[in-house]
Amino acid sequence: MHHLSDQSIDTIADILKLLGDKTRLTMVKIMSEHECCVCEFVDLFEMSQPAISQHLRKMKDKGLIKETRKGQWVFYSLNPNHPNYSFVQTVIQAVPSQQGKLNNLKAQGKRITCC
């Protein structure tokens, strides 16, 4: 007797747990709109750099996001190869756009556009 469906409800619960944190949910929404680097997140949230790194690591460990080095920065974005990528997208469609936050950053000249 195997438990395919149990495995998959576990996976979904894991994803929802990751997204069930306001900081991570916002980060994921932002990443769904734009690639983003760690220091931008640090500027966006009133939170220390290690706290941001730890959130990103949790999501990367579960394969939800991927990283790309560009010069001295590490950019994070949604991982389109995640087995539940389309589910993740469905969920974050319900989240209001966070474009405004990025625009604020840009207005402050803090948006990183290295490439």
Added chain:
Amino acid sequence: MHHLSDQSIDTIADILKLLGDKTRLTMVKIMSEHECCVCEFVDLFEMSQPAISQHLRKMKDKGLIKETRKGQWVFYSLNPNHPNYSFVQTVIQAVPSQQGKLNNLKAQGKRITCC
């Protein structure tokens, strides 16, 4: 300056946090398929009755589910009047059916069908 979108991302994060627990996610999926009473959940999960009650209370407190007394039992079901009801439905569509668990209960004669 107001933060309408912040309020709504909070709400969504709250819902996802509730659903990000395997027990609750399974319960919600079951409730989306059938009304269910507390003692059935107790039989379905290897967990004490208070633990089940506490999960249900959390979800009821957030308006995700509603209760109906029927005789000596309290039945719980999804609350279609929740402002994010359709979002919740979208999410749990991705969860595999838990009908099998209910069928097992029925086979054991433990399914409550009072009315």
Added chain:
DNA sequence: TGACCATATAAGTATTTGCTTATATTATGA
């Protein structure tokens, strides 16, 4: 090479979470 960024990791801590057992509440039915 060496100083300086950006990022990651380590270690510690307060809070939250998800259970447990014990007890209260409430409805039913002999």
Added chain:
DNA sequence: TCATAATATAAGCAAATACTTATATGGTCA
């Protein structure tokens, strides 16, 4: 009315979580 069954609440606890500060790592560039 009283015993019983179903459910809720209270209190306590171990584990998980989300942060903090301190420190390590690793790339860039003068």
